[in-house]
Amino acid sequence: MKNIITGLDIGTSKICAAIGGLSDDGAPEIRGIGVSDAKGINKGFVSSLDKLVDSISKAVKAAEDKSGLKAYNVITNISGGSVAGNLCEGAVPLSRRGREITKRDIEKAFEATKQISTSLDKDFLHAVPQEYMVDDNDGVENPHGLFGTKLKAKLYVITALATHIQNIKRAVNYSGYEISEIIPTVVASLAGILSAEEKKDGVIVIDVGGGITEMAIINNGILRFFDSVNVGGMDLTAHISANLKVPFRSAEDIKRKYGNISREDSRKVQRAIFDVEGRHVTIETDQINSLIKERFEEIFYILKERLSGSDHFSPSMPLVITGGGALLNGALESFEEYFKMPVSLGRAKEIKGDPSISANPTYSAAISLAKYGIAKCNPSSSTFRPKGFLVDSYLRIKDILNDYF
Ligand SMILES: Nc1ncnc2c1ncn2[C@@H]1O[C@H](COP(=O)(O)OP(=O)(O)OP(=O)(O)O)[C@@H](O)[C@H]1O
Ligand SMILES: [Mg+2]
Known part of the structure; x- marks a missing residue:
């Protein structure tokens, strides 16, 4: 290998x-x-x-x-x-009568954008060119070899605290x-x-983790938007733990075994006896599910609000859900119901x-x-x-x- x-x-x-x-x-x-x-x-x-x-x-x-x-x-x-995404612009003058744009000019436009996007306390992690402006013409895909008097680069830049x-x-x-x-x-x-096709056609990816949920929009093969919120599967577990007065670990087991967020829980189990550190606790599955739904609806609301803040968000885009949170019974159906978009499970x-x-x-x-x-x-x-x-950030550019x- x-x-x-x-x-x-x-x-x-x-x-x-x-x-x-x-x-x-x-x-x-x-x-x-x-x-x-x-x-x-x-x-x-x-x-x-x-x-x-x-x-x-x-x-x-x-x-x-x-x-x-x-x-x-x-x-x-x-x-x-501390990890945040922003759309940034940087410009370089070329010459008053105009000249051919070289790779070095594009590099300089990236450098200028980088200066704007970062501050003393922040470093940049990832940058993706979105489009260029040559003179007054925007929507330029690749300025290399074109003639112009001024070059402007638009980059989507992700930074974090140094x-x-x-x-x-x-x-x-x-x-x-x-x-x-x-x-x-x-x-x-x-x-x-x-797949390459999904990236080209446009898709929203949501990684529902334990404590953090991250989202990204990719369209035309280009990353357009990134954001994250400090909520995830652990919040559901903590909510169950607090309401049933059981330790976090037991609440986690209960969530995985009996939790189901979809509207129609087809399983027959309505009530179950759960062993919590040697003590028998009666679990009403309806109660667990309404606790989960309560928290999940808050998460859905925050995600939709953040995503719709991007110009690239489109309600017809498919959603790909990944991370451990996607394994909650009924999670994919609920995403589909809430976002009214086709949803699939994201795996390698x-x-x-x-x-x-x-x-x-x-x-x-x-x-x-x-x-x-x-x-x-x-x-x-x-x-x-x-x-x-x-x-090294120069190498990054x-x-x-x-x-x-
Ligand atoms: N079968 C399951 N049913 C319900 N929830 C599950 C299941 N398996 C894992 N999870 C939940 O997934 C979450 C962990 O997901 P994941 O492993 O992606 O998180 P992480 O990468 O450690 O955390 P983060 O991405 O937030 O930093 C936990 O809250 C866990 O309860
Ligand atoms: Mg994770």
Whole structure:
């Protein structure tokens, strides 16, 4: 196996590592997955370096044991309130009579946009060109080789607090691994769970995690919008725990076993006896479901409000739901009912390996991160850089150019 890379998903509820690379026939392959309980991380922020290092080491070690491969280069994610997406514009003057636009001019327009999008306390993580303006003409797809007097670039830029990024880097480095790139989870998912056709036709991806739900809109193959909210499956569990007065762990088991959010719960179980730490508790399934619905409707409302803030949101776009929250019984039907859009389950696609692993949406982020890294490490890719390939922001600008032109 060549170009071995580890996708490391630092989640609110679990840390998940997926090790893979290019198999002998040249196809991306995942050889092993490792999972550990997430400790030392709170809504995406590092709350204890020691605990997070321990959790990361356990997950990666488990993936190494399963795969028989050794981890070194890691693509990891960053999530939480400091990660934000914005549409930014930067311009460069060319010459008063006009001249041919070079790659260097485009690079300078990106640099100008970067200056505007970041501040002293923020670093940029990911940038995607949307369109260009040459003189007064907007909607230019590729300005390279055109003549003009002024070039303006519109980029969709995702930034995070520099300290937030540094803390994630430190945790991964202290665990003994080299970070090749840090990207928002849902951006990796676009590479991992969508087909080229879906990306072209336009789709909304929602990753419902334990504590964070991320959303992205992709259209014409281009990322158009990113946002995240600090709500997820753990809020449903906490709501059940508080109302039934049972510990969080028992509430989690009850949610997974009896919870069903769809309008028609076809199962016959109306009442069940549940063992809570040696004590028998009678569970009314209707009560559980109305508790879940209450919280989920709030989540739906927030998501719809955020998504409709984007010019690229269209009520006819299909929705792809991924993350552990998608596994709640009836979750997909409820999304369909609320958003009135066709909904499907997002899981890792077009990757070799154990199908039972790629079918599980809780692993989709780690597999997507690995797949994203394998594609970038592919020697036939224009951006091939074997390790530490995105540590410097100047290289990032070059990378954006290489990725899109
Ligand atoms: N079978 C299931 N039924 C209902 N909920 C489930 C099921 N399996 C997992 N979940 C929920 O999914 C959530 C965890 O999802 P996931 O593993 O994607 O989160 P994470 O990546 O650790 O967190 P985040 O993305 O928020 O940082 C938990 O709240 C869990 O209760
Ligand atoms: Mg997650």
